Amino acid sequence: MPELVVRHLGLVDYQPxxxxxxxxxxxxxxxxxxxxxxxxxxxxxTQGQAGKAEHVxxxxxxxxxxxxxxxxxxxxxxxxxxxxxxxxxRRLDLGVRELVTAMxxxxxxxxxxxxxKAAPKxxxxxxxxxxxxxxxxxxxxxxxxxxxxxxxxxxxxxxxFLRINPCGYAGLKMVQLRDLVDAPxxxxxxxxxxxxxxxGRLGYxxxxxxxxx
Numbered sequence: 001m002p003e004l005v006v007r008h009l010g011l012v013d014y015q016p017x018x019x020x021x022x023x024x025x026x027x028x029x030x031x032x033x034x035x036x037x038x039x040x041x042x043x044x045x046t047q048g049q050a051g052k053a054e055h056v057x058x059x060x061x062x063x064x065x066x067x068x069x070x071x072x073x074x075x076x077x078x079x080x081x082x083x084x085x086x087x088x089x090r091r092l093d094l095g096v097r098e099l100v101t102a103m104x105x106x107x108x109x110x111x112x113x114x115x116x117k118a119a120p121k122x123x124x125x126x127x128x129x130x131x132x133x134x135x136x137x138x139x140x141x142x143x144x145x146x147x148x149x150x151x152x153x154x155x156x157x158x159x160x161f162l163r164i165n166p167c168g169y170a171g172l173k174m175v176q177l178r179d180l181v182d183a184p185x186x187x188x189x190x191x192x193x194x195x196x197x198x199x200g201r202l203g204y205x206x207x208x209x210x211x212x213x
Contacts, residue, residue: 003033069138069148072168079156106197
């Protein structure tokens, strides 16, 4: 199995992280290890490549950044766990749909560990609890390699979601882990659990750490 490097980066600005992700994807070759970055961002809206401006209702003081991932507009902020997956899909013999399924099932498994019953939707990528969205997905594949990833609402200020139509759906209710459990876990704990779930679903085992971006 090829090497996997997992980096827990803490709270990092969006734009330099995006540029580092792009650089790794642009410069990697067949020997480059796959990487997963687990992190949080300061407040930012990101608009996918097919995103429609009308889904940003009132950005106000929160910047809107155009990106090349799939999907519409979403929000990132402190207390939301983001995972970026820089994987060589050809080397893993994974299709994009299979990767999306692995990401969704990793989130379902993670949430089940906290007693939360969650599920994906066939027609709307992401993970939902009783019809409300708790995690968003958005990927880009370049030269057979993925980047961007997923965002799980853990313990955050949810009000900025009211300034957009999340993922392009007017009135879609967003929920977070904190409000669905008696004792909210730390985001570091959730990140560790997500790492293990992703490793299992993608077939990795050994761990390496570090920092980047």
